[in-house]
Amino acid sequence: MMFETLEVGKQIKPGDFDKLEGPLREQLLRAQLELAERDYPVIIVVAGPDGAGKGSLVQQLNEWMDPRWIETNTFWEHSDEEESRPFFWRFWRSLPGRGQIGIFLGSWYTRPAQAAIAGSMGASEFSLYCKQIEIFEQMLADDGALIVKLWLHISHDSQKSRLQDASVHRQATQRGSNLSYELHGTYQRTMEVSEQLILATDSSHSPWQLIEAEDSHYRDLTAGQLLLQAMLNRAGREPREGGADSAREEMLVEGQPTVLDSVDLSLKLDRDQYKMRLAELQERLHHLGWQAYLEKRSTVALFEGWDAAGKGSAIRRVTRAIDPRLFRLVQIAAPTDEEQAHHYLWRFWRQLQRDGRCTFFDRSWYGRVLVERVEKFASPDEWQRAYSEINQFEQQLVDHGIIVMKFWLHISPAEQKRRFHAREQTPYKQHKLTEDDWRNRARWHDYEIAVDQMVSHTSTRHAPWTLVSGNDKRYARVQILETFCDKLEEALNKK
Amino acid sequence: MMFETLEVGKQIKPGDFDKLEGPLREQLLRAQLELAERDYPVIIVVAGPDGAGKGSLVQQLNEWMDPRWIETNTFWEHSDEEESRPFFWRFWRSLPGRGQIGIFLGSWYTRPAQAAIAGSMGASEFSLYCKQIEIFEQMLADDGALIVKLWLHISHDSQKSRLQDASVHRQATQRGSNLSYELHGTYQRTMEVSEQLILATDSSHSPWQLIEAEDSHYRDLTAGQLLLQAMLNRAGREPREGGADSAREEMLVEGQPTVLDSVDLSLKLDRDQYKMRLAELQERLHHLGWQAYLEKRSTVALFEGWDAAGKGSAIRRVTRAIDPRLFRLVQIAAPTDEEQAHHYLWRFWRQLQRDGRCTFFDRSWYGRVLVERVEKFASPDEWQRAYSEINQFEQQLVDHGIIVMKFWLHISPAEQKRRFHAREQTPYKQHKLTEDDWRNRARWHDYEIAVDQMVSHTSTRHAPWTLVSGNDKRYARVQILETFCDKLEEALNKK
Numbered sequence: 001m002m003f004e005t006l007e008v009g010k011q012i013k014p015g016d017f018d019k020l021e022g023p024l025r026e027q028l029l030r031a032q033l034e035l036a037e038r039d040y041p042v043i044i045v046v047a048g049p050d051g052a053g054k055g056s057l058v059q060q061l062n063e064w065m066d067p068r069w070i071e072t073n074t075f076w077e078h079s080d081e082e083e084s085r086p087f088f089w090r091f092w093r094s095l096p097g098r099g100q101i102g103i104f105l106g107s108w109y110t111r112p113a114q115a116a117i118a119g120s121m122g123a124s125e126f127s128l129y130c131k132q133i134e135i136f137e138q139m140l141a142d143d144g145a146l147i148v149k150l151w152l153h154i155s156h157d158s159q160k161s162r163l164q165d166a167s168v169h170r171q172a173t174q175r176g177s178n179l180s181y182e183l184h185g186t187y188q189r190t191m192e193v194s195e196q197l198i199l200a201t202d203s204s205h206s207p208w209q210l211i212e213a214e215d216s217h218y219r220d221l222t223a224g225q226l227l228l229q230a231m232l233n234r235a236g237r238e239p240r241e242g243g244a245d246s247a248r249e250e251m252l253v254e255g256q257p258t259v260l261d262s263v264d265l266s267l268k269l270d271r272d273q274y275k276m277r278l279a280e281l282q283e284r285l286h287h288l289g290w291q292a293y294l295e296k297r298s299t300v301a302l303f304e305g306w307d308a309a310g311k312g313s314a315i316r317r318v319t320r321a322i323d324p325r326l327f328r329l330v331q332i333a334a335p336t337d338e339e340q341a342h343h344y345l346w347r348f349w350r351q352l353q354r355d356g357r358c359t360f361f362d363r364s365w366y367g368r369v370l371v372e373r374v375e376k377f378a379s380p381d382e383w384q385r386a387y388s389e390i391n392q393f394e395q396q397l398v399d400h401g402i403i404v405m406k407f408w409l410h411i412s413p414a415e416q417k418r419r420f421h422a423r424e425q426t427p428y429k430q431h432k433l434t435e436d437d438w439r440n441r442a443r444w445h446d447y448e449i450a451v452d453q454m455v456s457h458t459s460t461r462h463a464p465w466t467l468v469s470g471n472d473k474r475y476a477r478v479q480i481l482e483t484f485c486d487k488l489e490e491a492l493n494k495k
Numbered sequence: 496m497m498f499e500t501l502e503v504g505k506q507i508k509p510g511d512f513d514k515l516e517g518p519l520r521e522q523l524l525r526a527q528l529e530l531a532e533r534d535y536p537v538i539i540v541v542a543g544p545d546g547a548g549k550g551s552l553v554q555q556l557n558e559w560m561d562p563r564w565i566e567t568n569t570f571w572e573h574s575d576e577e578e579s580r581p582f583f584w585r586f587w588r589s590l591p592g593r594g595q596i597g598i599f600l601g602s603w604y605t606r607p608a609q610a611a612i613a614g615s616m617g618a619s620e621f622s623l624y625c626k627q628i629e630i631f632e633q634m635l636a637d638d639g640a641l642i643v644k645l646w647l648h649i650s651h652d653s654q655k656s657r658l659q660d661a662s663v664h665r666q667a668t669q670r671g672s673n674l675s676y677e678l679h680g681t682y683q684r685t686m687e688v689s690e691q692l693i694l695a696t697d698s699s700h701s702p703w704q705l706i707e708a709e710d711s712h713y714r715d716l717t718a719g720q721l722l723l724q725a726m727l728n729r730a731g732r733e734p735r736e737g738g739a740d741s742a743r744e745e746m747l748v749e750g751q752p753t754v755l756d757s758v759d760l761s762l763k764l765d766r767d768q769y770k771m772r773l774a775e776l777q778e779r780l781h782h783l784g785w786q787a788y789l790e791k792r793s794t795v796a797l798f799e800g801w802d803a804a805g806k807g808s809a810i811r812r813v814t815r816a817i818d819p820r821l822f823r824l825v826q827i828a829a830p831t832d833e834e835q836a837h838h839y840l841w842r843f844w845r846q847l848q849r850d851g852r853c854t855f856f857d858r859s860w861y862g863r864v865l866v867e868r869v870e871k872f873a874s875p876d877e878w879q880r881a882y883s884e885i886n887q888f889e890q891q892l893v894d895h896g897i898i899v900m901k902f903w904l905h906i907s908p909a910e911q912k913r914r915f916h917a918r919e920q921t922p923y924k925q926h927k928l929t930e931d932d933w934r935n936r937a938r939w940h941d942y943e944i945a946v947d948q949m950v951s952h953t954s955t956r957h958a959p960w961t962l963v964s965g966n967d968k969r970y971a972r973v974q975i976l977e978t979f980c981d982k983l984e985e986a987l988n989k990k
Contacts, residue, residue, distance in 0.1 A: 041837075080849075081849065084791070084849040084850035084851075085847050085849065085850070085895065086847070086891045086892055086894070086895035086897070087891075087895070088844075088891060089844055089847055092840070092841060092844035092845070093841075093844065093845055095837060095838070095841060097833065097836030097837055098836045098837070099836070100836075124619045124622075127619075127622075127623070127626075128622070131622075131626065132891075135887050138698075138699070139838065139840070139884055139887075140838060142699050142880060142884075143838045143839075145838075203633075204633070204637050296579070338592065341592030341593045341594070341595075342536075342590060342592055342593070343590070343634065343635060343638045343640075344638075345587070345634070346587060346590060349583075349584055349587035349588065350587070350588055352580050352581070352584060354575075354576065354579040354580065355579035355580070356579075385637060389634055389637075392630050392634070396581045396582075396583060396627075397581055399581070400580065400581035400582070402581070
């Protein structure tokens with residue numbers, strides 16, 4: 001899930017690449033030069049499936065910067081020396097010194113990934129191993145190290161075609177001992193294990209960056225920008241607020257596609273079909289609501305989306321089908337004083353209903369990585385670590401048996417404009433349109449980037465996002481109701 | 496192991512208590528008042544076996560500070576409300592707001608401790624649970640919370656006598672649902688589980704403080720001082736360097752016993768006995784060294800101790816018995832430039848020998864919590880988090896099959912003085928006595944405190960300390976050799 005949402009076709013045209021490469025290179029070199037005077041090392045982990053271009057990226061980074069002060073580590077050959085010492089010894093001895101850069105092309109992530117995919121490492125050994133990784137990275141971060149972890153992703157199809165390429169084959173063969181696991185048709189399993197690995201090791205001190213690697217120009221430039229930004233932030237040259245995400249924005253300013261572009265906004269339902277399907281689905285949901293109550297299974301469903309995307313009216317179509325004693329609808333607006341005085345997740349924890357009930361959130365904890373990010377109410381540190389905090393939170397809900405559903409209501413900018421004007425002209429709807437709405441609209445692009453990253457970081461197997469095609473309200477409502485019924489039914493049957 | 500080393504009989508006389516209580520109370524109140532203006536909460540966890548006086552301590556803290564701004568949480572009764580929501584919901588809803596203090600008398604540590612002791616929670620569930628705790632505390636710490644975790648310890652005998660006390664019994668009965676697990680003769684198991692729990696959750700952002708709780712005055716004053724110091728440090732009122740441990744020193748300045756006082760320094764061996772035992776043990780060790788090699792089991796043995804305690808000559812007695820091809824002796828002095836440029840553990844990792852060899856460290860990674868602490872080369876943050884870093888490091892060695900032995904060579908101050916003077920008067924020994932030695936001697940007391948805390952924090956089941964009675968060199972050497980042989984033999988046989 002997580003990875004599929006990355007497959008949106010981001011790319012940089014060769015001409016643009018040439019324009020952007022020069023300044024980036026210059027800045028990277030300068031950052032590297034300054035690093036030499038600093039008392040911390042930079043540790044870069046490059047990971048991802050075979051064929052994603054990890055090697056080429058590392059080559060590019062070496063080209064952009066001064067390779068004399070970069071050490072690239074691979075760990076292809078397992079030496080006797082390594083085998084006869086504790087596993088992490090090989091990484092300890094390869095760590096860069098303060099002021100230096102170490103790139104880990106193979107790393108502490110390679111073994112658990114390969115072993116779990118090959119089936120030779122069980123779940124509890126895997127999680128123990130993840131714990132070791134965390135301890136290791138925490139130690140380095142506590143000591144001041146800047147850790148930049150880049151995960152390159154490519155689709156199954158691209159991987160297949162790339163791995164058929166003779167040169168890649170040759171390279172894989174030359175490495176010899178390196179298990180080319182993906183060659184054996186285990187792409188899906190690779191993605192599953194990778195997601196687990198990322199979720200278990202995504203922390204505030206060493207977060208993962210996910211990069212779509214279909215296009216090598218986009219891949220290299222984005223990786224370079226993320227690295228540069230991390231180095232500048234760490235050096236404190238840029239103010240922390242607002243600085244951290246400028247690299248990504250820069251990259252996307254040129255009109256990169258986002259996950260939202262994968263939503264087909266032309267989908268429609270005519271009135272008759274709509275009425276029929278609505279009645280049918282509401283009837284179904286009514287029964288499922290009671291069944292869930294009897295089986296003591298809770299649902300947490302949250303709705304996010306553009307202003308005027310129709311969240312409110314869609315939620316009403318869902319709640320109308322459920323006995324009011326079985327659900328609560330929580331509207332999330334600005335936090336109260338008391339809420340403000342706690343961790344931002346506190347206000348959501350307190351709203352959880354007892355087993356067997358539904359809790360609907362009209363806007364949610366995702367405000368942290370949407371409005372709070374875009375409006376800079378949260379610092380980059382805060383919203384960046386929120387991805388893993390949110391994943392952990394939702395994991396706890398799911399572990400308790402709660403069914404978590406997340407809907408993003410998507411509409412086009414043109415459709416939003418149409419609806420805003422309609423509101424202006426309809427007296428009883430005028431109150432729904434505020435200054436804020438126009439202001440948010442002007443930030444459409446910032447929100448688009450925030451949504452794109454939110455979806456790729458939090459569309460987990462345990463709590464995936466559903467992107468709703470919202471230009472046609474009827475279609476959107478039916479899509480939501482149907483998804484809701486399907487997921488609820490599936491969860492109840494699985495139990 | 497960890498806990499036994501705490502049982503040294505620390506206590507405060509009633510008169511001293513009265514003298515110290517007033518100023519402490521005043522400062523705590525002031526710190527609390529200032530906290531109200533700050534944008535972070537203080538979360539105090541009080542844990543330990545039944546009978547250790549957790550309740551009395553909490554009462555004392557409430558008395559010292561303004562109870563209107565402290566909330567004490569117990570979680571004795573498990574409510575339906577709690578049971579029908581994710582487990583951590585109960586803790587989330589009880590969290591103090593920014594500027595406030597929350598005391599957790601029962602906490603997220605209660606369930607895993609009780610369940611693991613009762614045998615109803617397996618190892619993998621236990622470690623999953625520890626991971627949950629870590630995530631929870633990390634989230635709170637990232638959000639700014641100051642987390643102070645106090646572990647009160649009492650010996651088995653004291654527990655027995657206290658739990659026979661009628662009033663305690665009544666209290667336990669009144670609580671009703673609270674499982675008084677220790678009443679059922681499971682003290683040893685309780686200690687085992689507690690050690691695991693502490694090791695798994697001792698982190699740089701929320702470290703455990705271990706307090707000997709035999710004497711209620713010492714217990715309360717120490718807890719109060721630790722809390723005060725943590726609050727002052729967090730508020731930044733005191734410079735970070737050198738400030739953090741002044742509370743503990745203050746407490747101990749009055750001549751509290753330390754774990755070193757448990758060493759019987761009167762032990763002696765006469766020359767004949769010594770010669771016989773030495774020859775016998777060296778012969779035994781010689782064979783064990785080869786056996787370990789053949790079985791590919793490594794040993795890491797480190798030696799720490801007072802200046803002139805006889806480390807060097809003792810190590811020679813050990814190495815002489817082992818084939819030189821099977822061991823390496825590493826002398827730890829000031830780090831090289833290259834070592835300086837890495838994490839402080841890097842220099843020790845790089846010295847690890849291949850499977851089947853012995854590595855002897857004359858001084859070791861414990862320098863971090865000894866000389867670097869006392870001489871303030873390491874900041875309080877750095878040496879405090881070193882306890883868990885070291886425990887993790889040694890755990891990795893043990894997990895790989897390495898046998899870890901740690902010796903502290905203890906002598907009395909008088910004996911040290913005698914040896915210093917002897918060195919002054921023996922020409923070929925004069926070079927062994929430096930200015931530093933006299934300076935260190937003047938800091939005897941600071942080192943005593945550092946050793947005491949080092950031993951209680953790092954005398955783990957997987958790598959316990961051996962305290963060597965060193966006033967008689969012959970006795971010390973035989974004790975070391977014998978311990979070495981016994982441990983090696985035991986490990987080889989267990990394999």
